[in-house]
Amino acid sequence: MRRGHSSGNYRNPCLTMHQPWASLLVYGIKRIEGRTWAAPIRGRLWIHAASKVPDEATIKAMEDFYREIYAVDGIADLKFPEYYPVSRLLGCVEVVGCVRREELACWEMVPEGVRLEAQTDLCWLCEQPQKLLIPFEMRGYQGVYNLEKKIYEAAIRGLTPVEGPLPVKFLLPNPQDPFSLKPGSISANVPETRTSELERSSSLTAAIAGARAAATQFSKKVQDLETTPQTNTAQSVRTLPLKSESFEEDTTPSANLSETSNKGALTSNNKEKISPIKYEEITRPSQPSSGGLRPHPGAPSKGSISPRGEHMKRKRDRPHE
Template sequence: MSEKQQYRNACITLHQPWASLLVHGIKRIEGRSWPAPVRGRVWIHAAAKVPEPETIQAMEHFYREIYAVDGVTDVVFPEFYPTSVLLGCVNVVGCVSLPELANWKSLSEGVRLEGQTQFCWLCEDPQKLVIPLEMRGWQGVYNLQRKIADAAPRGLRPVNAPTQMKFPMPVSLESSSERDGLESEETGQPQTKSLNPHLSPKLKASIQGAQAAANQFRR
């Protein structure tokens, strides 16, 4: 393992509402313009920016629609989207390119539609902190401060996610995670891509709304 891939108590800062959606197990794909440099537990920190109501509405609509594709209609969203706090963690089990995700036929259509970025980090086993911890975040993947890393695991609890996601991991799908490009400062915004003409107008609109919501963070 190379030096840049060595992390202890890895953490990543996400804007809201994406951070809470991931920790609550609603979001299963973390999108980035760079491949995941770590496997295993990754702590999720919510950035300081308070999300606009329209952003929350767009992302909740997106997830309602892609879960409905798989027949799941009882998605319960977080009541609050706190900022500047450590929220919990997920288990990053792999990383694939967008075309690889789209063509991964053993995954449900809803999961494949969730991917909207060049690289798709595959996230399982979400856990949330009973009491989120205030802290400052950083760009990219970084290590938690030792005192936070020592205290945080004691406050973790499993979440009642809409589905219990487990990715079947063929070895061939791991190739994209070893590519270069780890120094990008992108925040995981969707790329513009052609939408499947067979998707319903409502589903297309939800995807375009999610893309527009994330594009506000482009530099």
């Protein structure tokens, strides 16, 4: 099973997600993070927004989806984020468990709107969102990875709790075991045959279909970007992870309410109404003038490459033996 840069040894785990899903999770609107792989951690999970800029259609589709599923539980007025920043660490949530889609869809102990979020193979159950008052820039990686110590120390001081529209408490089967809420753990609490689906209004059905289509289309755009042949030297030099560049592989339609990979910059849709702090400016020591990126801890080291012109010049100047 694919994992991040650290294989199970998580100190301050972080997950890079695409917008608008990342902000919706940190704001407590999104309570289920859908994946095709089980959550490898319990407890605090930092959320980082990838650099791929969402278009207006994607944002509208996801906001419409959440309006409709909250309406099922009688919540009519949702306050969405004013903007969806990219390439930023946004905040964190508490991952309390992970169950299969079929289990969540039939779990009567949670609100109906939460059950409607079960759109992926495996569902990470998230509580207690907290956001950074001022998101700051950092790079992202594939899967779940550890935040660097300096980033963590800077971020932990800037958190503030978020009161979601309808906070949910997912009860553990065994309160003494934080990993007890896992795939198969609540099967005994649901009927053997799946209960009939909620009677859905036409607007709810359309919102669910729109959210699926938006996520699938978003994944396709990202895949197209990643598979486009590089045509010049500047584009081809990408041996090190770029800032906030995720290589997430969950791009199938089954992961349709999550995200894929990214590359982009802020647009008018993501206009900075506050000025995010660049982590490099406040904590990172001065870098060499070459501007080289520092590899992530645990990542393969990359040797420096001499420019071809300099190499040939030294060869010409070498005395004949």
